[in-house]
Amino acid sequence: MTTETITTASSGRAHGVVRTRGFGAITGRTVVWIVLAVFGILSVVPMIWLILAPSKTAKQLNGDAPFSFGSFAQYGVAWNNLLSQNNGVILNWMGNSVVYTASIVVISCLTAVLAGYALAATALPFKRALLIITLVAMIIPPVALVVPLFVEISAIGLYDNPISVILTSSFYPFGVFLAYIYFSTSIPTELYEAAKVDGAGEFTTFFRIALPLSRGLFGMLAFFSFSAAWVNYFLPYVLLQSQENFNLSLGLGFLFTSSPALNPQNGAQQSLIGRPEIALASLFLAIPILIVFIASSRLLVRGVLAGAVKS
Template structure:
């Protein structure tokens, strides 16, 4: 009795198998493409866009007003619309007059401000980096108390400490000297707290332990390993302290009497007050031009240091 051969099924035919596999290979990317497209579709919020636009206008409008009015003569400041140019373009004339007025005192104020920023803000950044690294990576008695003191110092405004600082510096004879502005600028509680929080996650403990096992000292470990990883945080603290010192007004106001040691903020305010004094000369055009010149170094610093923030974000995305 002969038995018939088993009927061939679709799975037993090589042609059908290859066709099914090819079809699966073709269909899979389409499904994946649809899922990827639906998952990455941006959601736009009209309210968020309007709020962002309002913040942008609020931030740029004073700068635009300053740039436009720096091109006007003093007569045109009061005889033309504030947000548009006048007939005479006097920007370069105003810059020359600002730099030469009163014996070129504006240049002296600019150098004073640079001195306060380099020594004050630079020292504050260095102390914040050292202190933040030590508080983040070393355990010692009283660490919680130090944390409470730092948080409390962040909450206290600088103007509240200006008068006690003046009384203390007057006792040691440092008022009306550059040190009365530089020394208080060395303390930045917010910068210390920021570096503390940043160093906790930016520097892995395993990396420090490996360096110590290899025989690296603490100073060499900090300089060769920790400091490069703290780059983005260091740049952030440096910019915060630089802007705070550059725009510092109240502390130099109560500390300094000699105009030769004035920073730009105090010097431009003195020019502005000339119009209200008896026999004083109104130089509002020079005040506006000087204000424009005073913010140019800050803009340049932000543009030059922006790449450090971008490199820090890229490194964080790779680590994640």
């Protein structure tokens, strides 16, 4: 008989002593570990490959072993080649990605927190109907509205204007729902009522009572808003036309289709954009979101869905 003690993870549940029985349980345990580890390795392999890829020349990338390392200097070469594309348009793309994403995160989180609070703690007419519309909007994938949004945006003359991407992406029903649940369950409603009895108006109550208590909520809202906005592809693809307005994700797609890197029949044969350059541009897109994911992994553990709807 084997006895193993499982230590409590900092964020996990308190576990006692788990008794496993004999040989069968040990093999069961081993299988679990193998499955978990293999899945982990499969998840990480492409990222390792992607990090190594720009260290090699196009020739090394095709000829050398997949996980070989070229040289650090090659990252610089690849970067200079990227810069040479249309007078450094990649810098525009990166700048645009930062500006669009930051604007979207700020606008979407602020409107969502305000709306969630209004739904949870104020006397709002048609509250149930508004809530249901928000839930429907939250389940519909944003992609479904792309063509309708294009029709609308071109009608009001905002086509190829970055404002169109920022505003349409700032519509954040999932955030409203999370904020609504947060304000109606995590903070006792007596608190708002007490403030109102003391003569505080809706806005005073919100800014003095609700907002200071919602830092965790902001973290979660910003996380989801960021992860959607940073990789946003289809919507800007349809709403923007000029290369200098692209975000990085769109720019990367453009490099794909316009350079001979992946298909020799595409684009100019003399292009400096080869596979290492594309891999480097992909890294610029992937690394920020990876950092945000890792930094906020603790937020996610609390149970996004469970924490949100458990009442």
